[in-house]
Amino acid sequence: MKLFAFSLWAASVAVLCSTTFTQAQQPHKGTNHEKVLYTFGKTSVGYLSNALIRDAKGNLFGSNLGGGNTTGNCSPPWNGCGTVFELTAAGKMVVLHTFNLYPDGAEPTSLVQDARGNLYGATAAGGSGDCEFGCGTLFKVTPAGKFTLLHTFGPDGLAVPDSGLTMDAQGNLYGAVDYGTNALDGAIYEWTTSGKLKVLYGFSNQSDGVSPYAVIPDDEGNLYGTTARGGDLSCSQGDGSGCGLVYKLNISTGVETVLYTFHGGADGAFPSFPAPLVRDKAGNVYGTTTEGGNNQDCITTYSSGCGTLFKIDAAGAFSVLATFDGKNGNSPDGVTEDANGNFYGTTSYAGRNPCTGGGCGTVFKFSAGRKESVLYNFRGQSDGGLPAVGVVEDSNHNLYGTTEQGGDLNCTVYAEGCGVIFEITAN
Numbered sequence: 210m211k212l213f214a215f216s217l218w219a220a221s222v223a224v225l226c227s228t229t230f231t232q233a234q235q236p237h238k239g240t241n242h243e244k245v246l247y248t249f250g251k252t253s254v255g256y257l258s259n260a261l262i263r264d265a266k267g268n269l270f271g272s273n274l275g276g277g278n279t280t281g282n283c284s285p286p287w288n289g290c291g292t293v294f295e296l297t298a299a300g301k302m303v304v305l306h307t308f309n310l311y312p313d314g315a316e317p318t319s320l321v322q323d324a325r326g327n328l329y330g331a332t333a334a335g336g337s338g339d340c341e342f343g344c345g346t347l348f349k350v351t352p353a354g355k356f357t358l359l360h361t362f363g364p365d366g367l368a369v370p371d372s373g374l375t376m377d378a379q380g381n382l383y384g385a386v387d388y389g390t391n392a393l394d395g396a397i398y399e400w401t402t403s404g405k406l407k408v409l410y411g412f413s414n415q416s417d418g419v420s421p422y423a424v425i426p427d428d429e430g431n432l433y434g435t436t437a438r439g440g441d442l443s444c445s446q447g448d449g450s451g452c453g454l455v456y457k458l459n460i461s462t463g464v465e466t467v468l469y470t471f472h473g474g475a476d477g478a479f480p481s482f483p484a485p486l487v488r489d490k491a492g493n494v495y496g497t498t499t500e501g502g503n504n505q506d507c508i509t510t511y512s513s514g515c516g517t518l519f520k521i522d523a524a525g526a527f528s529v530l531a532t533f534d535g536k537n538g539n540s541p542d543g544v545t546e547d548a549n550g551n552f553y554g555t556t557s558y559a560g561r562n563p564c565t566g567g568g569c570g571t572v573f574k575f576s577a578g579r580k581e582s583v584l585y586n587f588r589g590q591s592d593g594g595l596p597a598v599g600v601v602e603d604s605n606h607n608l609y610g611t612t613e614q615g616g617d618l619n620c621t622v623y624a625e626g627c628g629v630i631f632e633i634t635a636n
Contacts, residue, residue, distance in 0.1 A: 242634045243585050243592055246609075247296050249627040250617040252276050254304055255292040256627035258611035259319035259373070259483075260598040262328075267298030269609060269630065270305075270328055272317040275622065282310040288622055290315035290335065293328060293350050296630055305354040310335040313358055314346035319373040319423075319483065319598065323380060326352040329359075331384055333371035338363015345370045347382070347400055360406055362386065367396055367408070372423040372483035374400075383409075383432060385421040394419040394439070397432065397458060410458050410465055415439040417465055418454050423485035432458040433468075433494055435480035446473035446500055446513045453480045455496065455521060468494070469519075469527045476529060477501035477517035484543020484599055487552070492523035495530075495552065497541035502532040507539070515539040515559065518552070518575060531575055535559045537583050538571040543599045550577035553584075553608055555596035561586040569594035569615070572608060572633055584608070585633055589615045593629035606635040 246269075249256045255273025262270040276289040283290040290308035297303065305328070308315050314332025321329050328350045336358075338344035344363035347370070350356050362368055369387035376382055382400040389396045394412035401407065409432070412418050418436030425433050436453050444452035452471040458464070471478050477498030487495045495518070502514040515533035518541065522528075533541060538556025546552050552575040558564075560571040560583070569587035576582075587594045593612030600610040612628045620627035 244632045244634060245592060245616070245629045246300065246632055247302055247630040248591070248616040249273075249276075249629065250620040252279055252289065252622075253292075253307075254294060254302060255289060256620070256622060257613055258598065258628060258630070259317070261601050261609055261611060261630070262320055262322050263601050263603060263609055264322065264326065267603070269296040270294070270320060270322065271296075271611065271630075272320055272330060274316050276627075277304070277307040278309055283308070283315065287315070291317045291332070293317060293320070293330070295352075303354075305352075306348075306350050306356045308332065308335065310343060312336055312346075312361065313356065314343065314348065316371070317348075318371060321374045321376045321382070323376065328352075329374055329376070329382055331370040331374055333369055336361040336363065338368065340368050344368035345386070347374075347384075347406075359404070360400065365406060367398065370398075372421075373485070375423060375425050375485060377426045378428075383424050383426060385423060385434065387420050395421045395436070397421060397424060397434070399460070409460060410463050412436070412439070415442060415451055417467065418456060419450060422480060423483055424458070425485050425488055426460075427488060427492075430460045432460060433486050433488060434458070435486065435496060437479065437482065440467070440470035441472050444471065444473035444478060446478040452478035452501070453498075455480070455486070455494065468521050468525060471498060471501065473501050473513070475502060475517075475532070476527070477519060478513065481516075481541060481543045487544055487546050489546060489550070494521045495519070495544060495546070497543050497554065499540040499557075502529070503534060507533070507535050516541045516556070518544065518554075530579070531581055533559075536561065537581070538573060541573075542597055544575070545599060545602060547602055547606070551575065553600050553602060555599055555610060557595055557597045562588045564589040564594050564614075570596045570612070572596065572600060572610070587612065587615065589625065590618070591616060591629075593631055594626065595628075596631075600633070608633040608635075 255276030257274040277292040314335035335343040336346040347360040419439035420437035440454035478501035539559035544554040569589040594615035
């Protein structure tokens with residue numbers, strides 16, 4: 210079972226036909242350059258950022274797991290309960306909300322935005338309930354920074370919603386929790402537009418999955434997601450609790466269908482956290498695993514493999530599209546797809562430039578024609594290091610993301626640097 214997001218991060222820092230990426234810096238669109246848009250260093254702003262959202266005006270929105278208020282309930286060892294922020298198109302950093310553990314929450318997840326610009330998210334801890342540091346919350350923040358507490362987990366029997374939210378066309382929110390009174394292995398829930406929480410499915414045995422991650426909806430009333438564990442208990446990379454699986458859940462009937470179970474070999478192991486899957490117009494589903502793949506070619510210390518990029522087509526056939534080998538990165542963090550069928554993502558570790566713990570990470574591209582390239586290798590200096598939440602693309606094909614380390618190396622809250630917000634320019 211996963212622990213709180215902050216605890217998971219701390220542990221990670223201490224640490225069928227496939228195609229292998231080329232190391233050459235092939236063009237994204239022209240020559241690729243990295244531009245640092247913001248360097249984290251002020252405790253009040255926070256650090257350890259989640260995935261970004263970019264609106265039509267070029268403003269970036271995100272959340273930080275740590276920092277913000279570092280006093281009272283949020284004092285060390287918490288080092289802050291987290292923040293929600295906006296980086297305007299003009300480059301101004303605005304903190305929209307600072308969490309205080311009780312009653313609003315702590316350790317916010319990645320955000321989702323509605324048509325009016327309102328931001329929605331969950332917190333993995335805080336609020337109230339029977340959990341040691343609170344069982345988590347759901348919240349809303351307006352563009353002007355008005356905070357609304359929507360729901361407090363715990364009294365409803367659910368706890369630790371640590372993998373982010375998604376929204377359907379009607380504005381209903383969907384998410385996952387790690388624990389539940391009647392669903393010990395996690396649950397999927399819906400927060401309706403009328404303000405009601407509905408449990409859609411409870412994971413109750415290892416064959417249907419353990420510890421679900423974020424889900425995505427389709428237009429036919431289904432959700433698609435992955436689980437951290439469960440499935441094949443004899444998985445070659447596992448500890449007897451399985452290497453995770455991909456599933457489809459019918460919202461109306463509550464019936465779960467397992468689409469694929471990972472075995473820990475060339476197919477991969479352990480779906481990426483907290484990245485949701487990607488589903489294209491044809492009904493194909495894409496995602497990444499943090500381990501498995503080609504163990505022999507993985508040149509880092511991760512002997513269980515550097516991860517894979519996989520596809521499950523509309524007919525249910527599974528295939529590995531790419532295998533990571535350390536030179537192109539280790540531990541991919543999910544992908545995003547553009548209008549031309551190209552996929553972009555980040556890897557948390559490895560790459561060409563050495564860093565403490567096995568490499569600083571990469572930004573990569575997988576093209577519709579199955580041509581692979583590394584767009585950027587992080588150095589762990591002022592450019593940042595350890596990108597861990599993927600990227601978002603604008604209409605000009607520029608990519609935006611965050612890193613956990615690097616930037617201001619004098620900021621040593623937990624490692625070397627507190628991270629940056631970056632742009633990979635397409636020309």
